[in-house]
Amino acid sequence: MAGGNKNVAEMQVGEVGIVSGFTDDHLAVKLMEMGCLPGSSVRFNFTAPFGDPVCISVSGYELSLRVEEATAIRILN
Amino acid sequence: MASTRTRVALLGNPNSGKSSLFNHLTGLNQKIGNFPGVTVEKKSGLCLMPDGNTVEIVDLPGIYSIYPRSLDEQIVAETLLDHDGPTTPDKIVVIVDGTNLKRGFLLLTQIIDLGRPTILALNMMDLAAKAGISYDFNALSLQLGVPVVPIDARKGVGLDDLKKIIVQPLSAPTRKVFDIWKEVEAPINELRAQLEVGNNYEAYQFLEQPASLKFLSKEKQAIVDEIRAKHEFFPGKFQGAETIQRYGFIQDLLNKIILKASDNSWKNDSARLDKILVHKIWGYFIFFIVLFLIFQSIFAWAKLPMDFIDGMFASLSSALSTNLPEGVLTNLIAEGLVPGIGGIMIFIPQIAILFAFISVLEESGYMSRVVFLMDRFMRKFGLSGKSVVPLMSGVACAIPAIMATRTIDNWKERTITIFVTPLMSCSARLPVFTILIALIVPDQTALGFFNLQGLALMGMYLLGFLAVILSAWVMKLLIRVKERSYLIMELPTYRIPKWSNVGITIIEKTKAFVFEAGKIIMAISIILWVLASYGPGDDLNNAREAVLEESKNLRLTEQGLEDRIAAYKLERSYAGIIGKTIEPLIKPLGYDWKIGIALITSFAAREVFVGTMATIYSIGSVNDEDSSTIKERMREEINPETGGPRFTPAVGFSLLVFYTFAMQCMSTIAVVYRETKGWKWPIIQLTYMTFLAYVSAFAVFQLMS
Numbered sequence: 014m015a016g017g018n019k020n021v022a023e024m025q026v027g028e029v030g031i032v033s034g035f036t037d038d039h040l041a042v043k044l045m046e047m048g049c050l051p052g053s054s055v056r057f058n059f060t061a062p063f064g065d066p067v068c069i070s071v072s073g074y075e076l077s078l079r080v081e082e083a084t085a086i087r088i089l090n
Numbered sequence: 091m092a093s094t095r096t097r098v099a100l101l102g103n104p105n106s107g108k109s110s111l112f113n114h115l116t117g118l119n120q121k122i123g124n125f126p127g128v129t130v131e132k133k134s135g136l137c138l139m140p141d142g143n144t145v146e147i148v149d150l151p152g153i154y155s156i157y158p159r160s161l162d163e164q165i166v167a168e169t170l171l172d173h174d175g176p177t178t179p180d181k182i183v184v185i186v187d188g189t190n191l192k193r194g195f196l197l198l199t200q201i202i203d204l205g206r207p208t209i210l211a212l213n214m215m216d217l218a219a220k221a222g223i224s225y226d227f228n229a230l231s232l233q234l235g236v237p238v239v240p241i242d243a244r245k246g247v248g249l250d251d252l253k254k255i256i257v258q259p260l261s262a263p264t265r266k267v268f269d270i271w272k273e274v275e276a277p278i279n280e281l282r283a284q285l286e287v288g289n290n291y292e293a294y295q296f297l298e299q300p301a302s303l304k305f306l307s308k309e310k311q312a313i314v315d316e317i318r319a320k321h322e323f324f325p326g327k328f329q330g331a332e333t334i335q336r337y338g339f340i341q342d343l344l345n346k347i348i349l350k351a352s353d354n355s356w357k358n359d360s361a362r363l364d365k366i367l368v369h370k371i372w373g374y375f376i377f378f379i380v381l382f383l384i385f386q387s388i389f390a391w392a393k394l395p396m397d398f399i400d401g402m403f404a405s406l407s408s409a410l411s412t413n414l415p416e417g418v419l420t421n422l423i424a425e426g427l428v429p430g431i432g433g434i435m436i437f438i439p440q441i442a443i444l445f446a447f448i449s450v451l452e453e454s455g456y457m458s459r460v461v462f463l464m465d466r467f468m469r470k471f472g473l474s475g476k477s478v479v480p481l482m483s484g485v486a487c488a489i490p491a492i493m494a495t496r497t498i499d500n501w502k503e504r505t506i507t508i509f510v511t512p513l514m515s516c517s518a519r520l521p522v523f524t525i526l527i528a529l530i531v532p533d534q535t536a537l538g539f540f541n542l543q544g545l546a547l548m549g550m551y552l553l554g555f556l557a558v559i560l561s562a563w564v565m566k567l568l569i570r571v572k573e574r575s576y577l578i579m580e581l582p583t584y585r586i587p588k589w590s591n592v593g594i595t596i597i598e599k600t601k602a603f604v605f606e607a608g609k610i611i612m613a614i615s616i617i618l619w620v621l622a623s624y625g626p627g628d629d630l631n632n633a634r635e636a637v638l639e640e641s642k643n644l645r646l647t648e649q650g651l652e653d654r655i656a657a658y659k660l661e662r663s664y665a666g667i668i669g670k671t672i673e674p675l676i677k678p679l680g681y682d683w684k685i686g687i688a689l690i691t692s693f694a695a696r697e698v699f700v701g702t703m704a705t706i707y708s709i710g711s712v713n714d715e716d717s718s719t720i721k722e723r724m725r726e727e728i729n730p731e732t733g734g735p736r737f738t739p740a741v742g743f744s745l746l747v748f749y750t751f752a753m754q755c756m757s758t759i760a761v762v763y764r765e766t767k768g769w770k771w772p773i774i775q776l777t778y779m780t781f782l783a784y785v786s787a788f789a790v791f792q793l794m795s
Contacts, residue, residue, distance in 0.1 A: 040576075075357075
């Protein structure tokens with residue numbers, strides 16, 4: 014799928030970006046169902062101790078993702 | 091036979107307030123059962139309507155979309171697709187979080203497309219108002235073609251309006267949100283020509299969800315499979331595109347009906363709390379304090395009511411045996427049934443307290459943070475952050491703990507969690523630990539304030555947890571299944587728990603434990619009573635004469651004589667014979683046949699150990715729970731081979747380790763069978779735990795003696 018060259022796992026705490034696509038079709042469906050949609054703005058909130066999982070805000074929801082899952086979300090910023 | 095009563099299903103996202111609404115509508119009028127054929131919990135209850143009729147309310151598991159991700163979720167798809175199953179709803183109430191409609195509307199539009207009579211309940215309107223959000227309800231209702239009711243399920247606001255709409259005749263929505271792709275029209279038409287299907291979207295779901303069609307007959311399932319194959323339809327192929335199309339519709343809709351949006355600043359308090367509660371030091375610190383509090387209350391607060399229940403059943407049992415006419419039936423009731431029921435009831439305080447905590451943690455939103463904090467650590471051992479709740483519950487009882495693993499959607503992580511949970515030291519081990527530790531560990535303090543016995547007890551719990559972690563790690567290496575595991579989970583906004591929800595959870599979980607586990611424990615108690623009360627030949631009938639003969643030179647009191655007779659009988663009963671048979675096997679662990687009998691009787695339920703010890707050492711009937719007497723008697727027991735005490739530290743620790751690891755709980759085996767749908771896992775688990783217990787007890791005894 015198309016998208017920028019950066020993914021959510023590479024964001025800094027507090028950084029905001031726009032979801033541009035997914036690199037994993039299977040995860041994409043699950044992420045979209047939870048409100049993580051292409052075109053919506055995503056904020057990187059905080060990580061768990063040791064950096065994994067991470068917490069993001071997207072479409073007004075706070076989601077927790079493993080780093081592996083966050084890597085599948087491409088962003089533009 | 092389906093009743094004529096209207097059935098209403100509640101459907102919504104997790105955290106949308108569905109259970110609050112359900113509790114408000116049904117109160118304590120709830121029934122927890124299973125969906126037919128599966129172990130998914132089905133909550134239903136009756137609700138009195140303004141027109142004087144009652145309707146049945148069914149609470150379906152929380153889902154994000156009609157496409158299932160776990161076992162629990164699959165039942166929702168099945169219930170919705172099946173037109174005349176035992177749980178088919180007449181009307182569906184979809185509950186959507188009023189502070190953020192987007193995601194709830196994804197599910198809502200899917201339900202509308204299925205063409206079932208649907209009502210939209212916009213929940214948490216109090217919070218939405220506080221956040222400054224307002225909607226045009228009329229426009230929303232017109233656009234979607236379903237009635238819309240704003241509610242606040244926590245306070246019960248708007249429920250009268252909801253009930254009024256539920257009793258009104260409601261036609262199926264005609265709005266179609268999703269345009270099914272051209273490519274799929276041919277298989278859909280063919281399916282509709284051959285099977286009775288409500289509409290095109292439902293037919294589309296038949297093609298999409300081969301696993302959710304178990305309600306169809308084999309022949310009909312074959313027809314669906316055939317059509318799917320003929321048109322080369324792959325389930326899941328269009329799911330992403332469908333989701334995007336729906337969200338496109340939802341965005342347009344929201345633009346039309348949102349009068350005032352929120353800037354999300356109402357969530358700031360929650361975000362501030364997260365800074366502390368998932369902090370890399372404070373987060374763990376607070377979690378351990380919470381754990382400590384739970385342990386403390388399970389063991390300290392529960393003691394008083396447990397002693398009370400114990401005493402009550404003991405006196406009931408002795409009252410029955412003195413007042414009822416002597417005979418087999420009286421013995422069965424007084425020595426088998428009543429102590430059996432007592433053995434179940436005694437766990438109620440601990441289970442109630444545990445579920446009080448779990449329910450508060452879940453209601454407040456903290457539980458998701460625990461999952462978040464622990465996921466990385468747990469994953470190293472093949473578990474998931476979601477395994478934390480079952481493992482914590484395992485401290486009270488493995489049965490509700492194993493039932494709590496259903497939220498883990500990855501098969502491997504769930505199986506490993508089920509497999510290792512019984513190694514957590516449950517409350518039934520506590521009486522065994524208490525008596526053995528009191529016997530072999532001196533009641534002294536070390537370093538001023540650490541009580542040695544307390545330390546030993548904590549050590550047993552740590553040992554259990556260590557076994558959990560290591561066994562899970564071994565399982566992770568052994569199970570070679572390449573199924574991906576996820577942790578895409580919502581971290582809900584913190585809220586103050588709703589106390590009536592907590593109360594209802596406590597009552598429902600306790601009821602489920604008493605009835606589900608109770609049945610099995612009862613049956614086993616009766617079997618054990620038979621094994622311990624009967625033996626081959628006339629030995630047992632002649633017990634009195636034989637004991638009188640043996641002890642005619644001793645000056646025995648009436649009670650002393652009775653106790654000796656009981657011990658004589660137990661030695662010659664079937665249980666005693668089995669104990670003697672296995673003696674060579676357990677000798678390397680330091681046990682004799684008397685301990686062997688206790689092992690046999692506690693195979694069904696480990697807490698029976700104490701009672702059996704009491705009978706074997708004939709210090710009184712099984713119901714005499716005065717543990718100091720049992721302890722003294724056990725201390726005096728001599729090992730004829732060494733001339734020293736039978737319960738040396740080596741034997742004591744060997745027994746402690748054995749009871750920590752052994753699977754001595756029939757109810758757990760039964761629940762694992764149910765949850766894993768087969769005998770494979772319970773058998774592997776039983777074998778593994780017995781092996782682990784035997785080898786460890788052997789090692790401990792040999793090293794210490």
